[in-house]
């Protein structure tokens with residue numbers, strides 16, 4: 583979507599992303615870094631983020647072939663791993679656009695075209711994609727047989743590394759180590775996501791760490807790491823400011839009643855932009871130096887803010903997320919979701935602006 587007159591914008595500090603990557607690298611003992619830029623880099627902008635960090639990272643990864651093609655079309659040169667499922671429809675695109683496939687099922691060995699590079703994916707407990715540990719010898723034989731394909735790596739994925747004290751994460755870690763005994767020739771081994779990299783300093787992070795949320799400045803669970811810098815700030819302006827009287831009700835279903843005569847600001851941002859409706863009557867936004875409560879149900883295109891006695895001018899800046907306002911952890915907690923979803927909710931109607939600080 584073309585935003586000629588955007589009602590709100592996110593500001594992304596690209597050097598924060600670089601600094602976060604370097605810190606994650608340092609904390610994990612200098613491992614290679616795979617930057618996960620799927621879903622438009624969690625809506626931070628996959629092309630802009632990838633181009634900025636390209637020289638700092640070793641690999642990039644996306645969820646879908648289309649996401650990989652977009653990066654190649656914009657001139658991104660680094661190796662790109664596609665986490666998704668290869669099909670007869672998309673197999674040729676891996677070759678055309680030099681994308682590395684994930685082989686997570688025996689059929690994929692025949693789906694992919696000659697010369698395609700791939701990583702093997704083993705399911706050590708995520709229960710989503712990947713071979714079971716019991717298939718390791720069968721998979722090894724298939725890999726050896728299919729020399730028409732190029733095996734470049736092997737990986738697995740943690741289910742519970744968000745939680746810093748998970749026994750299951752340790753179980754997965756050990757299961758993967760056992761699988762690796764069958765694949766000693768594979769040059770690149772990776773398993774840790776942001777949660778594992780930040781919460782489990784004692785784990786073997788193998789050759790490479792995969793980070794999506796971490797490089798954007800957040801940990802994936804509830805543990806907030808102060809050493810990561812939040813890269814994104816979301817701002818809008820007060821579209822209208824009006825007087826409101828005690829007892830007046832606001833928005834759909836009239837869930838909010840004005841406690842005292844004062845002022846109400848209408849902000850032109852709603853769930854159509856990515857403010858979860860579940861934040862209705864919970865969110866607080868920053869205007870000037872103060873936090874103000876959001877009032878009534880969030881609508882598709884607007885939400886309202888109760889200003890009390892303060893009458894602000896129309897056009898006054900309102901910070902929804904980041905800086906001294908609520909951060910994405912606060913949003914996730916209040917909305918009952920995770921930080922990943924807070925970001926991926928942000929729709930293309932929100933303009934993206936970048937700076938190199």
Ligand SMILES: *Cc1c(COP(=O)(O)O)cnc(C)c1O
Nearest residue numbers: 618739775776792793794795802
């Ligand atoms: C999304 C994803 C990641 C990145 O997870 P973060 O918590 O953002 O670091 C890593 N690996 C796989 C397989 C993924 O799907």
